Amino acid sequence: MADKVKEVAIEEADRIKSLTVEAARSTAYLYPLRGIAYFVSHRDLWRPMTSRLAPTLSLGLGVTTFMFVFTYLPQAAVMAFTNGPLAAISAALLVLSESSTLITILSKTFLIEDALVDTFDGVLVSKNTTNLVSGGRQIQSGGDSIAKLGKLVKRPFAKFTPKALIRYVMYLPLNFIPLVGTVIFVVLQGKNAGPAAHSRYYQLKEWNSSQRKKHIEEHRGAYTRSVLRCLLTTLLISRYDSFGVAAVLLELIPVASIFFAFTNTVGAALWAADMEKGHVTSEGTAPRLREQAKKAE
Template identity: 40%
Template sequence: MSTVDTVSHHPLVQQLREEASEAARLSGQALASLAWLWPIRGIIYTVTHPQVVLSVHKALLTSLITSTIIFLLLAFFTYIPQAAFLSIFTGLFIGPVLALLLIGAESVFFITFFARALFLEPALSQVFDATLVSRGQSGLVRDGKTKYASSGKKEGIEGALVRPFQALSRDGFVKYLVTLPLNFVPVIGTVAFLFLNGYRGGPGWHARYFQLKGWDVNQRKRFIQKKRAEYTAFGMMTLLFTFIPLIGLVFSFTNTVGAALWAAEMEAQENLIDKPQTQENAESTQSESSRDKAKSD
Protein backbone atom coordinates (compact mmCIF):
# COMPACT_ATOMS: atom_id res chain seq x y z
CA MET A 1 0.00 0.00 0.00
CA SER A 2 1.35 3.43 -0.96
CA THR A 3 2.00 6.22 1.52
CA VAL A 4 -0.95 8.18 0.12
CA ASP A 5 -3.29 5.22 0.66
CA THR A 6 -1.96 4.73 4.18
CA VAL A 7 -2.61 8.35 5.08
CA SER A 8 -6.05 8.40 3.47
CA HIS A 9 -7.10 5.34 5.51
CA HIS A 10 -5.78 6.70 8.78
CA PRO A 11 -8.60 6.88 11.40
CA LEU A 12 -7.90 10.58 12.04
CA VAL A 13 -8.14 11.42 8.35
CA GLN A 14 -11.35 9.44 7.96
CA GLN A 15 -12.86 11.17 11.00
CA LEU A 16 -11.90 14.56 9.60
CA ARG A 17 -13.61 13.67 6.33
CA GLU A 18 -16.79 12.67 8.15
CA GLU A 19 -16.79 15.86 10.22
CA ALA A 20 -16.10 18.00 7.15
CA SER A 21 -18.96 16.32 5.28
CA GLU A 22 -21.32 16.82 8.21
CA ALA A 23 -20.25 20.44 8.68
CA ALA A 24 -20.80 21.13 4.97
CA ARG A 25 -24.24 19.51 5.14
CA LEU A 26 -25.20 21.70 8.08
CA SER A 27 -23.72 24.93 6.71
CA GLY A 28 -27.03 26.26 5.38
CA GLN A 29 -28.91 25.36 8.54
CA ALA A 30 -26.14 26.87 10.67
CA LEU A 31 -26.34 30.24 8.95
CA ALA A 32 -30.14 30.23 8.95
CA SER A 33 -30.28 29.37 12.67
CA LEU A 34 -28.96 32.84 13.62
CA ALA A 35 -27.10 31.20 16.53
CA TRP A 36 -24.01 33.02 15.27
CA LEU A 37 -25.61 36.21 16.63
CA TRP A 38 -25.13 35.12 20.25
CA PRO A 39 -21.42 36.05 20.39
CA ILE A 40 -22.37 39.50 19.05
CA ARG A 41 -25.07 39.78 21.71
CA GLY A 42 -22.44 38.77 24.23
CA ILE A 43 -20.33 41.78 23.26
CA ILE A 44 -23.30 44.13 23.57
CA TYR A 45 -24.34 42.67 26.93
CA THR A 46 -20.79 42.93 28.28
CA VAL A 47 -20.63 46.60 27.31
CA THR A 48 -24.01 47.37 28.89
CA HIS A 49 -23.47 45.10 31.93
CA PRO A 50 -19.71 45.30 32.62
CA GLN A 51 -20.16 43.86 36.11
CA VAL A 52 -20.40 40.34 34.67
CA VAL A 53 -16.71 40.43 33.71
CA LEU A 54 -15.29 42.92 36.20
CA SER A 55 -15.31 40.23 38.88
CA VAL A 56 -12.53 38.50 36.93
CA HIS A 57 -10.67 41.65 35.90
CA LYS A 58 -7.29 40.12 36.77
CA ALA A 59 -7.85 37.19 34.40
CA LEU A 60 -9.15 39.61 31.78
CA LEU A 61 -6.02 41.74 32.01
CA THR A 62 -3.78 38.66 31.95
CA SER A 63 -5.63 37.43 28.85
CA LEU A 64 -5.09 40.74 27.10
CA ILE A 65 -1.37 40.76 27.88
CA THR A 66 -0.92 37.08 26.92
CA SER A 67 -2.85 37.46 23.67
CA THR A 68 -0.92 40.60 22.72
CA ILE A 69 2.51 39.11 23.41
CA ILE A 70 1.86 35.89 21.52
CA PHE A 71 0.32 37.69 18.56
CA LEU A 72 3.18 40.20 18.32
CA LEU A 73 5.77 37.43 18.45
CA LEU A 74 4.02 35.50 15.69
CA ALA A 75 3.56 38.65 13.63
CA PHE A 76 7.24 39.58 13.98
CA PHE A 77 8.52 36.21 12.86
CA THR A 78 5.85 34.97 10.42
CA TYR A 79 3.66 37.80 9.11
CA ILE A 80 5.77 38.96 6.15
CA PRO A 81 6.37 35.49 4.62
CA GLN A 82 2.73 34.49 5.10
CA ALA A 83 1.39 37.75 3.69
CA ALA A 84 3.74 37.45 0.71
CA PHE A 85 2.63 33.89 0.03
CA LEU A 86 -1.07 34.71 0.27
CA SER A 87 -0.66 37.85 -1.87
CA ILE A 88 0.52 35.70 -4.75
CA PHE A 89 -2.95 34.15 -4.96
CA THR A 90 -5.19 36.91 -3.63
CA GLY A 91 -3.48 40.18 -4.51
CA LEU A 92 -1.69 42.84 -2.49
CA PHE A 93 -4.81 44.02 -0.66
CA ILE A 94 -6.47 40.77 0.46
CA GLY A 95 -3.29 38.81 1.19
CA PRO A 96 -2.10 40.90 4.16
CA VAL A 97 -5.58 40.80 5.73
CA LEU A 98 -5.83 37.03 5.41
CA ALA A 99 -2.33 36.75 6.90
CA LEU A 100 -3.56 38.57 10.00
CA LEU A 101 -6.44 36.10 10.37
CA LEU A 102 -4.03 33.22 9.92
CA ILE A 103 -1.76 34.55 12.65
CA GLY A 104 -4.82 34.88 14.85
CA ALA A 105 -5.60 31.20 14.26
CA GLU A 106 -2.00 30.28 15.02
CA SER A 107 -2.03 32.36 18.21
CA VAL A 108 -5.05 30.39 19.46
CA PHE A 109 -2.98 27.25 18.94
CA PHE A 110 -0.18 28.54 21.16
CA ILE A 111 -2.45 30.19 23.73
CA THR A 112 -3.86 26.80 24.73
CA PHE A 113 -0.50 25.92 26.22
CA PHE A 114 -0.31 29.01 28.41
CA ALA A 115 -3.78 30.31 29.20
CA ARG A 116 -6.38 27.56 29.27
CA ALA A 117 -5.50 25.54 32.34
CA LEU A 118 -3.69 28.33 34.21
CA PHE A 119 -6.30 31.04 34.48
CA LEU A 120 -8.72 31.25 31.56
CA GLU A 121 -11.24 28.44 32.01
CA PRO A 122 -12.00 29.04 35.73
CA ALA A 123 -12.53 32.76 35.04
CA LEU A 124 -14.82 32.02 32.09
CA SER A 125 -16.92 29.66 34.20
CA GLN A 126 -17.32 32.40 36.79
CA VAL A 127 -18.44 34.80 34.05
CA PHE A 128 -20.88 32.17 32.73
CA ASP A 129 -22.49 31.77 36.16
CA ALA A 130 -22.65 35.54 36.73
CA THR A 131 -24.39 36.03 33.39
CA LEU A 132 -26.95 33.32 34.14
CA VAL A 133 -27.70 34.94 37.49
CA SER A 134 -28.09 38.36 35.88
CA ARG A 135 -30.62 36.86 33.48
CA GLY A 136 -32.78 35.43 36.24
CA GLN A 137 -31.33 31.92 36.33
CA SER A 138 -29.89 32.03 39.85
CA GLY A 139 -31.92 28.90 40.66
CA LEU A 140 -30.16 26.91 37.96
CA VAL A 141 -26.73 27.97 39.22
CA ARG A 142 -27.62 27.43 42.88
CA ASP A 143 -29.26 24.05 42.34
CA GLY A 144 -26.44 22.87 40.10
CA LYS A 145 -23.76 23.75 42.64
CA THR A 146 -25.75 22.31 45.54
CA LYS A 147 -26.41 19.06 43.71
CA TYR A 148 -22.75 18.42 42.99
CA ALA A 149 -21.59 19.66 46.39
CA SER A 150 -23.78 17.01 48.02
CA SER A 151 -22.91 14.25 45.56
CA GLY A 152 -19.51 13.61 47.12
CA LYS A 153 -17.65 13.90 43.83
CA LYS A 154 -14.09 15.14 44.15
CA GLU A 155 -14.27 17.21 41.03
CA GLY A 156 -17.63 18.77 41.87
CA ILE A 157 -19.22 21.52 39.87
CA GLU A 158 -15.93 23.38 39.52
CA GLY A 159 -14.77 20.59 37.22
CA ALA A 160 -17.36 21.59 34.65
CA LEU A 161 -15.54 24.53 33.15
CA VAL A 162 -16.37 26.43 30.02
CA ARG A 163 -14.29 24.90 27.23
CA PRO A 164 -13.57 27.63 24.68
CA PHE A 165 -10.81 25.52 23.16
CA GLN A 166 -12.60 22.17 23.18
CA ALA A 167 -11.53 21.77 19.56
CA LEU A 168 -7.93 21.85 20.81
CA SER A 169 -8.24 19.22 23.52
CA ARG A 170 -6.81 15.74 23.06
CA ASP A 171 -7.37 14.52 19.52
CA GLY A 172 -9.06 17.81 18.68
CA PHE A 173 -5.72 19.54 19.20
CA VAL A 174 -4.20 17.46 16.40
CA LYS A 175 -7.22 18.04 14.16
CA TYR A 176 -6.95 21.79 14.65
CA LEU A 177 -3.30 21.65 13.66
CA VAL A 178 -4.06 19.51 10.61
CA THR A 179 -6.81 21.87 9.41
CA LEU A 180 -4.78 25.04 10.05
CA PRO A 181 -3.20 25.02 6.54
CA LEU A 182 -6.70 25.39 5.06
CA ASN A 183 -6.27 29.10 5.77
CA PHE A 184 -3.70 29.29 2.98
CA VAL A 185 -6.54 28.73 0.52
CA PRO A 186 -8.00 32.21 0.00
CA VAL A 187 -11.44 32.84 1.53
CA ILE A 188 -12.88 29.36 0.87
CA GLY A 189 -10.18 27.68 2.93
CA THR A 190 -10.70 30.03 5.89
CA VAL A 191 -14.47 29.50 5.76
CA ALA A 192 -13.95 25.72 5.67
CA PHE A 193 -11.56 25.99 8.62
CA LEU A 194 -14.11 27.97 10.63
CA PHE A 195 -16.97 25.60 9.83
CA LEU A 196 -14.97 22.47 10.60
CA ASN A 197 -13.59 23.71 13.91
CA GLY A 198 -16.83 25.48 14.80
CA TYR A 199 -18.63 22.17 14.31
CA ARG A 200 -16.27 20.50 16.76
CA GLY A 201 -15.76 23.29 19.28
CA GLY A 202 -19.19 24.92 19.51
CA PRO A 203 -20.70 22.63 22.18
CA GLY A 204 -17.73 23.26 24.49
CA TRP A 205 -19.08 26.68 25.35
CA HIS A 206 -22.05 25.02 27.07
CA ALA A 207 -20.08 22.45 29.10
CA ARG A 208 -20.85 24.45 32.24
CA TYR A 209 -24.55 24.63 31.36
CA PHE A 210 -24.78 20.88 30.82
CA GLN A 211 -23.35 20.10 34.23
CA LEU A 212 -25.46 22.71 35.99
CA LYS A 213 -28.41 20.87 34.42
CA GLY A 214 -27.06 17.60 35.81
CA TRP A 215 -27.03 15.86 32.42
CA ASP A 216 -25.06 12.70 31.82
CA VAL A 217 -22.99 12.01 28.71
CA ASN A 218 -25.86 10.54 26.71
CA GLN A 219 -28.19 13.44 27.50
CA ARG A 220 -25.54 15.90 26.40
CA LYS A 221 -24.91 14.03 23.17
CA ARG A 222 -28.60 13.94 22.31
CA PHE A 223 -29.02 17.64 23.03
CA ILE A 224 -25.91 18.59 21.02
CA GLN A 225 -26.98 16.46 18.08
CA LYS A 226 -30.39 18.09 18.13
CA LYS A 227 -28.81 21.54 17.98
CA ARG A 228 -25.73 20.64 15.96
CA ALA A 229 -26.34 23.29 13.31
CA GLU A 230 -26.75 26.03 15.94
CA TYR A 231 -23.61 24.96 17.76
CA THR A 232 -21.68 24.94 14.50
CA ALA A 233 -22.74 28.52 13.78
CA PHE A 234 -21.95 29.60 17.33
CA GLY A 235 -18.54 27.91 17.33
CA MET A 236 -17.66 29.40 13.96
CA MET A 237 -18.40 32.95 15.10
CA THR A 238 -16.54 32.54 18.40
CA LEU A 239 -13.46 31.37 16.52
CA LEU A 240 -13.67 34.33 14.17
CA PHE A 241 -13.69 36.76 17.09
CA THR A 242 -10.79 34.93 18.71
CA PHE A 243 -8.71 35.52 15.58
CA ILE A 244 -8.92 39.31 15.92
CA PRO A 245 -5.36 40.66 16.25
CA LEU A 246 -3.99 41.54 19.71
CA ILE A 247 -7.28 41.25 21.61
CA GLY A 248 -8.58 37.92 20.34
CA LEU A 249 -8.31 36.13 23.67
CA VAL A 250 -10.35 38.85 25.38
CA PHE A 251 -13.31 37.88 23.17
CA SER A 252 -13.36 34.55 24.98
CA PHE A 253 -15.07 36.46 27.81
CA THR A 254 -17.71 38.05 25.59
CA ASN A 255 -18.22 34.73 23.81
CA THR A 256 -18.84 33.16 27.22
CA VAL A 257 -21.40 35.85 28.01
CA GLY A 258 -23.10 35.10 24.68
CA ALA A 259 -23.16 31.38 25.47
CA ALA A 260 -24.69 32.06 28.89
CA LEU A 261 -27.32 34.37 27.37
CA TRP A 262 -28.24 31.60 24.96
CA ALA A 263 -28.45 29.08 27.82
CA ALA A 264 -30.61 31.48 29.84
CA GLU A 265 -33.01 31.87 26.93
CA MET A 266 -33.29 28.09 26.52
CA GLU A 267 -34.02 27.78 30.24
CA ALA A 268 -36.67 30.50 30.05
CA GLN A 269 -38.32 28.80 27.07
CA GLU A 270 -38.29 25.45 28.87
CA ASN A 271 -39.91 26.97 31.95
CA LEU A 272 -42.45 28.74 29.75
CA ILE A 273 -43.44 25.43 28.20
CA ASP A 274 -43.78 23.81 31.60
CA LYS A 275 -45.54 26.72 33.31
CA PRO A 276 -48.83 26.71 31.34
CA GLN A 277 -49.18 23.00 32.00
CA THR A 278 -48.74 23.56 35.72
CA GLN A 279 -51.26 26.39 35.72
CA GLU A 280 -53.71 24.31 33.72
CA ASN A 281 -53.40 21.44 36.18
CA ALA A 282 -53.88 23.83 39.11
CA GLU A 283 -56.95 25.37 37.49
CA SER A 284 -58.34 21.91 36.75
CA THR A 285 -57.84 20.83 40.38
CA GLN A 286 -59.43 24.03 41.64
CA SER A 287 -62.40 23.53 39.32
CA GLU A 288 -62.90 19.96 40.48
CA SER A 289 -62.77 21.09 44.12
CA SER A 290 -65.43 23.72 43.43
CA ARG A 291 -67.71 21.17 41.78
CA ASP A 292 -67.26 18.71 44.64
CA LYS A 293 -68.07 21.44 47.15
CA ALA A 294 -71.19 22.45 45.21
CA LYS A 295 -72.38 18.84 45.16
CA SER A 296 -71.86 18.44 48.88
CA ASP A 297 -73.84 21.61 49.51
Protein backbone atom coordinates in the same frame (compact mmCIF):
# COMPACT_ATOMS: atom_id res chain seq x y z
CA MET B 1 -26.85 8.80 -16.58
CA ALA B 2 -27.25 12.51 -17.35
CA ASP B 3 -30.82 12.45 -16.00
CA LYS B 4 -29.61 10.70 -12.83
CA VAL B 5 -26.91 13.29 -12.26
CA LYS B 6 -29.45 16.05 -12.78
CA GLU B 7 -31.83 14.41 -10.30
CA VAL B 8 -29.12 14.09 -7.65
CA ALA B 9 -28.01 17.68 -8.23
CA ILE B 10 -31.58 18.92 -7.72
CA GLU B 11 -31.97 16.84 -4.56
CA GLU B 12 -28.72 18.17 -3.12
CA ALA B 13 -29.64 21.75 -4.05
CA ASP B 14 -32.94 21.37 -2.20
CA ARG B 15 -31.12 19.83 0.77
CA ILE B 16 -28.59 22.64 0.88
CA LYS B 17 -31.40 25.19 0.73
CA SER B 18 -33.28 23.42 3.53
CA LEU B 19 -30.26 23.23 5.83
CA THR B 20 -29.34 26.83 5.13
CA VAL B 21 -32.87 28.00 5.95
CA GLU B 22 -32.80 25.90 9.15
CA ALA B 23 -29.57 27.54 10.23
CA ALA B 24 -30.88 31.02 9.44
CA ARG B 25 -34.16 30.43 11.29
CA SER B 26 -32.37 29.18 14.37
CA THR B 27 -30.68 32.62 14.75
CA ALA B 28 -28.23 31.00 17.18
CA TYR B 29 -25.58 33.14 15.49
CA LEU B 30 -27.16 36.16 17.18
CA TYR B 31 -26.26 34.97 20.68
CA PRO B 32 -22.58 35.97 20.42
CA LEU B 33 -23.78 39.43 19.35
CA ARG B 34 -26.27 39.53 22.21
CA GLY B 35 -23.40 38.50 24.46
CA ILE B 36 -21.46 41.63 23.48
CA ALA B 37 -24.39 43.93 24.23
CA TYR B 38 -25.23 42.18 27.51
CA PHE B 39 -21.61 42.17 28.68
CA VAL B 40 -21.09 45.85 27.89
CA SER B 41 -24.32 46.87 29.67
CA HIS B 42 -23.68 44.85 32.85
CA ARG B 43 -20.59 46.20 34.57
CA ASP B 44 -20.63 43.54 37.26
CA LEU B 45 -19.73 40.97 34.60
CA TRP B 46 -16.50 42.85 33.87
CA ARG B 47 -14.82 41.90 37.14
CA PRO B 48 -13.79 38.34 36.18
CA MET B 49 -12.15 39.66 33.00
CA THR B 50 -10.40 42.67 34.53
CA SER B 51 -8.97 40.49 37.30
CA ARG B 52 -7.03 38.51 34.66
CA LEU B 53 -6.30 41.39 32.28
CA ALA B 54 -2.62 42.08 33.07
CA PRO B 55 -1.26 38.50 32.68
CA THR B 56 -3.45 37.92 29.64
CA LEU B 57 -2.17 41.03 27.86
CA SER B 58 1.41 40.00 28.63
CA LEU B 59 0.73 36.56 27.18
CA GLY B 60 -0.81 38.12 24.08
CA LEU B 61 2.16 40.39 23.45
CA GLY B 62 4.62 37.53 23.88
CA VAL B 63 2.77 35.10 21.60
CA THR B 64 2.21 37.68 18.85
CA THR B 65 5.86 38.75 18.88
CA PHE B 66 7.05 35.13 18.77
CA MET B 67 4.73 34.28 15.87
CA PHE B 68 5.86 37.21 13.73
CA VAL B 69 9.54 36.58 14.39
CA PHE B 70 9.49 32.84 13.63
CA THR B 71 6.49 32.16 11.33
CA TYR B 72 5.78 35.24 9.21
CA LEU B 73 8.53 34.89 6.59
CA PRO B 74 8.02 31.13 5.95
CA GLN B 75 4.28 31.58 5.52
CA ALA B 76 4.72 34.64 3.33
CA ALA B 77 7.02 32.61 1.07
CA VAL B 78 4.43 29.85 0.69
CA MET B 79 1.58 32.29 0.10
CA ALA B 80 3.58 34.03 -2.61
CA PHE B 81 2.66 31.07 -4.84
CA THR B 82 -1.07 31.29 -4.09
CA ASN B 83 -1.74 34.98 -3.38
CA GLY B 84 0.87 36.63 -5.55
CA PRO B 85 1.59 40.27 -4.68
CA LEU B 86 -0.87 40.14 -1.78
CA ALA B 87 1.20 37.47 -0.01
CA ALA B 88 2.78 39.91 2.47
CA ILE B 89 -0.61 41.21 3.63
CA SER B 90 -2.27 37.79 3.60
CA ALA B 91 0.59 36.27 5.61
CA ALA B 92 0.40 39.08 8.19
CA LEU B 93 -3.35 38.54 8.60
CA LEU B 94 -2.82 34.80 8.88
CA VAL B 95 -0.15 35.23 11.57
CA LEU B 96 -2.45 37.55 13.50
CA SER B 97 -5.24 34.98 13.23
CA GLU B 98 -2.93 32.20 14.39
CA SER B 99 -1.69 34.35 17.26
CA SER B 100 -5.25 35.14 18.38
CA THR B 101 -6.13 31.45 18.35
CA LEU B 102 -3.05 30.46 20.34
CA ILE B 103 -3.60 33.26 22.83
CA THR B 104 -7.20 32.15 23.33
CA ILE B 105 -6.21 28.49 23.78
CA LEU B 106 -3.38 29.23 26.21
CA SER B 107 -5.28 31.83 28.22
CA LYS B 108 -8.35 29.61 28.56
CA THR B 109 -6.13 26.76 29.71
CA PHE B 110 -3.88 28.56 32.17
CA LEU B 111 -5.26 32.02 32.99
CA ILE B 112 -8.98 32.65 32.56
CA GLU B 113 -10.73 29.30 33.05
CA ASP B 114 -12.21 30.23 36.44
CA ALA B 115 -13.04 33.73 35.20
CA LEU B 116 -15.06 32.29 32.30
CA VAL B 117 -16.91 29.99 34.70
CA ASP B 118 -17.73 32.97 36.93
CA THR B 119 -18.96 34.92 33.91
CA PHE B 120 -21.17 32.07 32.69
CA ASP B 121 -22.66 31.48 36.14
CA GLY B 122 -23.06 35.21 36.73
CA VAL B 123 -25.17 35.56 33.60
CA LEU B 124 -27.38 32.63 34.64
CA VAL B 125 -27.89 34.25 38.05
CA SER B 126 -28.74 37.59 36.45
CA LYS B 127 -31.30 35.80 34.24
CA ASN B 128 -33.05 34.32 37.29
CA THR B 129 -31.88 30.75 36.80
CA THR B 130 -30.10 30.58 40.16
CA ASN B 131 -31.52 27.14 40.92
CA LEU B 132 -29.54 25.76 38.00
CA VAL B 133 -26.30 27.40 39.14
CA SER B 134 -26.70 26.24 42.73
CA GLY B 135 -26.01 22.69 41.61
CA GLY B 136 -22.49 23.67 40.63
CA ARG B 137 -21.45 26.19 43.27
CA GLN B 138 -22.47 27.89 46.47
CA ILE B 139 -24.76 30.89 46.10
CA GLN B 140 -24.53 33.81 48.52
CA SER B 141 -27.23 36.31 49.35
CA GLY B 142 -27.04 40.00 48.47
CA GLY B 143 -24.91 41.89 46.01
CA ASP B 144 -24.84 41.73 42.22
CA SER B 145 -24.80 38.59 40.11
CA ILE B 146 -21.02 38.10 40.46
CA ALA B 147 -20.97 38.89 44.18
CA LYS B 148 -23.54 36.12 44.74
CA LEU B 149 -21.20 33.48 43.36
CA GLY B 150 -19.61 31.41 46.11
CA LYS B 151 -17.15 28.53 46.08
CA LEU B 152 -17.16 26.24 43.06
CA VAL B 153 -18.46 22.74 43.66
CA LYS B 154 -17.78 21.55 40.12
CA ARG B 155 -15.27 22.79 37.53
CA PRO B 156 -16.86 22.44 34.08
CA PHE B 157 -14.72 23.88 31.33
CA ALA B 158 -12.39 21.17 30.08
CA LYS B 159 -8.81 22.31 29.88
CA PHE B 160 -7.00 22.35 26.58
CA THR B 161 -6.39 18.89 25.13
CA PRO B 162 -3.79 17.82 22.57
CA LYS B 163 -6.63 16.89 20.19
CA ALA B 164 -7.67 20.53 19.96
CA LEU B 165 -4.19 21.58 18.88
CA ILE B 166 -3.85 18.65 16.45
CA ARG B 167 -7.21 19.50 14.91
CA TYR B 168 -6.23 23.16 14.60
CA VAL B 169 -2.90 22.31 12.93
CA MET B 170 -4.64 19.89 10.53
CA TYR B 171 -7.11 22.55 9.42
CA LEU B 172 -4.57 25.40 9.29
CA PRO B 173 -3.33 24.71 5.71
CA LEU B 174 -6.85 25.45 4.46
CA ASN B 175 -6.05 29.13 4.97
CA PHE B 176 -3.61 28.95 2.06
CA ILE B 177 -6.57 28.44 -0.29
CA PRO B 178 -7.74 31.94 -1.27
CA LEU B 179 -11.14 32.97 0.15
CA VAL B 180 -12.85 29.55 0.27
CA GLY B 181 -10.15 27.94 2.40
CA THR B 182 -10.52 30.44 5.23
CA VAL B 183 -14.31 30.02 5.20
CA ILE B 184 -14.00 26.23 5.48
CA PHE B 185 -11.40 26.63 8.26
CA VAL B 186 -13.71 28.86 10.32
CA VAL B 187 -16.72 26.57 9.81
CA LEU B 188 -14.79 23.47 10.86
CA GLN B 189 -13.48 25.24 13.96
CA GLY B 190 -16.98 26.49 14.72
CA LYS B 191 -18.45 22.98 14.70
CA ASN B 192 -16.45 22.22 17.85
CA ALA B 193 -16.74 25.66 19.45
CA GLY B 194 -20.55 25.61 19.65
CA PRO B 195 -21.04 22.58 21.91
CA ALA B 196 -17.87 23.43 23.87
CA ALA B 197 -19.40 26.78 24.84
CA HIS B 198 -22.18 24.93 26.66
CA SER B 199 -19.99 22.51 28.61
CA ARG B 200 -20.87 24.33 31.83
CA TYR B 201 -24.59 24.12 31.05
CA TYR B 202 -24.33 20.37 30.46
CA GLN B 203 -22.60 19.93 33.78
CA LEU B 204 -25.12 22.01 35.69
CA LYS B 205 -27.89 19.93 34.09
CA GLU B 206 -25.98 16.80 35.19
CA TRP B 207 -26.30 15.28 31.73
CA ASN B 208 -24.30 12.20 30.87
CA SER B 209 -22.43 11.74 27.59
CA SER B 210 -25.40 10.27 25.71
CA GLN B 211 -27.72 13.06 26.84
CA ARG B 212 -25.22 15.67 25.68
CA LYS B 213 -24.82 14.01 22.30
CA LYS B 214 -28.59 13.80 21.86
CA HIS B 215 -29.00 17.48 22.72
CA ILE B 216 -26.23 18.51 20.31
CA GLU B 217 -27.66 16.41 17.48
CA GLU B 218 -31.10 17.91 18.01
CA HIS B 219 -29.57 21.32 17.49
CA ARG B 220 -27.13 20.32 14.78
CA GLY B 221 -29.44 19.05 12.05
CA ALA B 222 -29.42 15.75 10.19
CA TYR B 223 -26.24 15.20 8.18
CA THR B 224 -25.87 12.11 6.04
CA ARG B 225 -22.73 10.00 5.95
CA SER B 226 -22.16 9.95 2.21
CA VAL B 227 -18.90 11.51 1.10
CA LEU B 228 -20.60 13.61 -1.56
CA ARG B 229 -23.11 15.08 0.85
CA CYS B 230 -20.48 15.72 3.50
CA LEU B 231 -18.51 17.71 0.96
CA LEU B 232 -21.57 19.64 -0.17
CA THR B 233 -22.63 20.43 3.39
CA THR B 234 -19.18 21.42 4.68
CA LEU B 235 -20.05 25.09 4.35
CA LEU B 236 -23.50 24.66 5.90
CA ILE B 237 -24.08 25.47 9.53
CA SER B 238 -26.74 24.19 11.89
CA ARG B 239 -27.89 25.79 15.14
CA TYR B 240 -24.85 24.91 17.22
CA ASP B 241 -22.56 25.40 14.25
CA SER B 242 -23.95 28.87 13.54
CA PHE B 243 -23.25 29.89 17.13
CA GLY B 244 -19.78 28.35 16.96
CA VAL B 245 -18.87 29.98 13.67
CA ALA B 246 -19.96 33.41 14.90
CA ALA B 247 -18.00 32.89 18.11
CA VAL B 248 -14.86 31.72 16.27
CA LEU B 249 -14.99 34.70 13.91
CA LEU B 250 -15.09 37.09 16.85
CA GLU B 251 -12.24 35.34 18.66
CA LEU B 252 -10.08 35.49 15.52
CA ILE B 253 -10.02 39.29 15.69
CA PRO B 254 -6.48 40.27 16.71
CA VAL B 255 -5.97 41.92 20.13
CA ALA B 256 -9.68 41.70 20.98
CA SER B 257 -9.83 37.88 21.06
CA ILE B 258 -9.83 37.65 24.87
CA PHE B 259 -12.60 40.23 25.17
CA PHE B 260 -14.70 38.19 22.75
CA ALA B 261 -13.90 35.00 24.65
CA PHE B 262 -15.81 36.55 27.56
CA THR B 263 -18.65 37.96 25.44
CA ASN B 264 -19.05 34.59 23.71
CA THR B 265 -19.32 32.99 27.15
CA VAL B 266 -22.03 35.52 27.98
CA GLY B 267 -23.83 34.67 24.73
CA ALA B 268 -23.67 30.96 25.49
CA ALA B 269 -25.08 31.59 28.96
CA LEU B 270 -27.93 33.69 27.54
CA TRP B 271 -28.78 30.86 25.17
CA ALA B 272 -28.66 28.36 28.03
CA ALA B 273 -30.96 30.59 30.11
CA ASP B 274 -33.44 30.80 27.24
CA MET B 275 -33.44 27.00 26.87
CA GLU B 276 -33.84 26.56 30.61
CA LYS B 277 -36.85 28.88 30.68
CA GLY B 278 -38.39 27.23 27.64
CA HIS B 279 -38.04 30.37 25.53
CA VAL B 280 -36.39 28.41 22.72
CA THR B 281 -38.78 26.78 20.26
CA SER B 282 -38.44 23.36 18.65
CA GLU B 283 -36.54 25.15 15.88
CA GLY B 284 -33.90 26.13 18.41
CA THR B 285 -34.86 29.79 18.31
CA ALA B 286 -35.93 32.30 20.89
CA PRO B 287 -39.03 34.09 19.43
CA ARG B 288 -37.54 37.52 20.01
CA LEU B 289 -34.36 36.50 18.23
CA ARG B 290 -36.36 35.35 15.22
CA GLU B 291 -38.02 38.75 15.06
CA GLN B 292 -34.61 40.42 15.18
CA ALA B 293 -33.39 38.21 12.34
CA LYS B 294 -36.40 39.10 10.18
CA LYS B 295 -35.77 42.78 10.78
CA ALA B 296 -32.13 42.32 9.81
CA GLU B 297 -33.24 40.78 6.52
